[in-house]
Amino acid sequence: MFAGVLFALAAGLMWGLIFVGPEIVPDYPGALQSAGRYVAFGLIALPLAWFDRRRLRQLSKADWAEATRLTLIGNLLYYWCLASAIQRTGAPVSTMIIGTLPVVISVSANLLYGREEGRLAWRSLAPALLLIAAGLVCVNAAELRNAPSFDGWRYCTGIALAVVAVACWTWYPLRNARWLRANPDKKPATWATAQGIVTLPLALIAWLLVTIMLGSQQPDFVLPFGPRPELFLSLMLVIGLLCSWLGTRCWNEACQRLPTVIVGPLIVFEILAGLAYSFMLRQSWPPLLTLCGIGCLLTGVIVAMRIKPQPKIGAINN
Numbered sequence: 001m002f003a004g005v006l007f008a009l010a011a012g013l014m015w016g017l018i019f020v021g022p023e024i025v026p027d028y029p030g031a032l033q034s035a036g037r038y039v040a041f042g043l044i045a046l047p048l049a050w051f052d053r054r055r056l057r058q059l060s061k062a063d064w065a066e067a068t069r070l071t072l073i074g075n076l077l078y079y080w081c082l083a084s085a086i087q088r089t090g091a092p093v094s095t096m097i098i099g100t101l102p103v104v105i106s107v108s109a110n111l112l113y114g115r116e117e118g119r120l121a122w123r124s125l126a127p128a129l130l131l132i133a134a135g136l137v138c139v140n141a142a143e144l145r146n147a148p149s150f151d152g153w154r155y156c157t158g159i160a161l162a163v164v165a166v167a168c169w170t171w172y173p174l175r176n177a178r179w180l181r182a183n184p185d186k187k188p189a190t191w192a193t194a195q196g197i198v199t200l201p202l203a204l205i206a207w208l209l210v211t212i213m214l215g216s217q218q219p220d221f222v223l224p225f226g227p228r229p230e231l232f233l234s235l236m237l238v239i240g241l242l243c244s245w246l247g248t249r250c251w252n253e254a255c256q257r258l259p260t261v262i263v264g265p266l267i268v269f270e271i272l273a274g275l276a277y278s279f280m281l282r283q284s285w286p287p288l289l290t291l292c293g294i295g296c297l298l299t300g301v302i303v304a305m306r307i308k309p310q311p312k313i314g315a316i317n318n
Helices: 002-019 030-051 053-057 061-089 091-098 101-117 122-144 152-182 188-217 229-257 260-282 288-305 313-317
Strands: none
Touching: 002 061, 002 229, 002 260, 030 053, 030 061, 030 188, 030 229, 053 188, 061 091, 061 152, 061 188, 091 152, 091 260, 101 122, 101 152, 101 260, 101 288, 122 260, 122 288, 152 188, 152 229, 152 260, 188 229, 229 260, 260 288
16 A cells, blocks of 8 residues: 555656646647657657567557557547646646546546445545545635636637546546556556557657648648757657656556555645646745645545545455
């Protein structure tokens, strides 16, 4: 349990970088950032796949198909929606919506998989979820005080994209955790590398389509790497390595050690890291309301981790 939490913490610290990436290069479309990140992820996975080729050969066609589905929805679609939402609504509003993930994932996991993996009693889980929800409200209320103005259409499309991102990243960690727990003989690092391998051709196709679209719709945009290629390529490599491969590996390690209903609240580490990095980028300290929200978030996670799952249905029957 303790090792699983540490791995989830490490993943969250790395995943938090995705919230500041769109703010560092705001002149780059979200679709181009998504394709660039996962091209970098795929290129990083290639040498790793060579060293891990024996274990990769043990994956079945069904496993590769599952890796492809996870990549399309949890990687490419999720990051495109998130980056685009941040650019349309600003980081505070998008963070408010993405910040509901710990609650949404916990409730979804308890509803879908509680019977098989041991259900957390709603009466016991409710205080933790309320603490997390209160923390998210405090953090985002503080952020929205200084939210920039927005036009109606751009704001509404940003909200819609953020909601789709929540749906993608509710589905991805639950599905990914289920596969890992159903295949305890498979190494989490191998599974992360497999997702990187299937990501590369998909990301290259996405990059080609995005550049064609930009060439026709934004002829002034410098192709193929935009107006600041050194910064953009460096950022994509860092995010591809830390957020995509290493972060995914740490998350996979956590998923094999923790019940699915416990994994959900640990997504909060990503939100906390994203907030910390955002304030570092702004070179300012968080206000008191934000600090109160962070305290609620951490307390909620601790409370959730102390809950003991009820026995599995099958175990009771036996």
